[in-house]
Amino acid sequence: MTPLLPAAPTATHDPYAALRHPKFSRYIVCLFALTLGIQIQGTVVGWQMYDLTKDPLALGLIGLAEALPALSTALYAGHVADQRDRRTIALIALGVLVLCSVALWLLAGPTPLGLDALTTHRVTAIYGVIIVSGVARAFLQPARQALSAELVPRALFKNAITWRSGTWQLASVAGPALGGVLYALGGTLLAYAVDAVLMVVAVFILLSIRHRSPVREGSREGVWESVAGGVRFVVREPVILGALTLDLFSVLFGGAVALLPIFAAEILHVGPIGLGVLRAAPAAGAVVMSLVLARHHDFDRTGHTLLWAVAGFGLCMIGFGLSTAFWLSVALLFVAGLCDMVSVVIRSTLLQSRTPEGMLGRVSSVNQLFIGSSNEIGMFESGVTARWFGTAPSVVIGGCATLVVVGSVAWFVPVLRRLGRLHPEERVGV
Helix, strand or coil: CCCCCCCCCCCCCCCCCHHHHHHHHHHHHHHHHHHHHHHHHHHHHHHHHHHHHHHHHHEEEEEHHHHHHHHHHHHHHHHHHCCHHHHHHHHHHHHHHHHHHHHCCCCHCCCCCHHHHHHCCCCHHHHHHHHHHHHCCCCCCHHHHHHHHHHCCCHHHHHHHHHHHHHHHHHHHHHHHHHEEEEHHHHHHHHHHHHHHHHHHHHHHCCCCCCCCCCCCCCCCCCCHHHHHHHHHHHCHHHHHHHHHHHHHHHHHHHHHHHHHHHHHCCCCCCHHHHHHHHHHHHHHHHHHHHHHHCCCCCCHHHHHHHHHHHHHHHHHHHHHCCHHHHHHHHHHHHHHHHHHHHHHHHHHHHHHCCCHHHHHHHCCCCCCCCHHHHHHHHHHHHHHHHHHHHHHHHHHHHHHHHHEEEEEEHHCHHHHHCCCCCCCCCCCC
């Protein structure tokens, strides 16, 4: 195992400590461009699909089209991330995402290339692009998360995770709003063109980071043995398993993102620009919380904080489902983002501080199965329940289910409930 970098003495005092590492600061810029493009794409795809089909289930199927390939490849992607250079894997995955963005642009309508024949069955073709994108993101996620942990000392993990999550959320604020504006100004062609350019920018920034992952022990393990090792590690760590389970079901039941186009069009009557604001509101709350957490050293009662944060998220979803006022809906989504950011930082710090370096890719892939894919499957669940019960009732039901999940985890995983102050600088045995 390659020795860890020495702990930085300023980690507990300097809120910008992680950003003072040049490779990590470049990584942050790359993450911002990548996430901005993804958020623009997600906003425009959702609005475009609902405009083409007028069917809430079609919005849910967007999540399913991305989740199924991600679920089927996530564990193997984690194995690859622990066997190969993580920067190279991320570059290849980003290259595929660039091609997907270009494909969506070509499918947006008649272009100078005269591809009308390819756009005859747009809905099916868009789902096909989303499937490919899901596979690419399944490989990108564990590689880039493990890579970010290699770029800073272990003692700076919490600070780095806060900036990483805050950057993601900042792009998630700007991306949907920018996507709505671009859609209003130039339609899908302009929005997808900007998305493709941002993906290319992310590739070039990542190329500028001169880094190779260290050679890790156990690199000769077979695929199944390697994958099983990552799963066993998570199962044997009750705190990590409890935190992942909590987020899995809260995201699965409590998410309303897939239905925002319907809220914008039929309930709040605010159009594509209003949709961008709605999609940006949770991320805006998360950015505010990330700035607070960057200066806040730690939580004295981490377990209680995590449980209350997820419960607050569920309450906000219930309120959002009942709201018919645009300002109130935006405010509730903003507070939901505040709560979600607390959960993200705690869970990510747990994962990276308690996971041996050589298993970061595999454990990140398990996290992707629990959290990343639950976003997409949650979109499908939202689409199905919206068709069965109606749009607003489905969000209220999901928020109530989130509260049930919080109570269940608090009861059945007492070690998580009693979790105190985290110490990211402590090394877990391999």
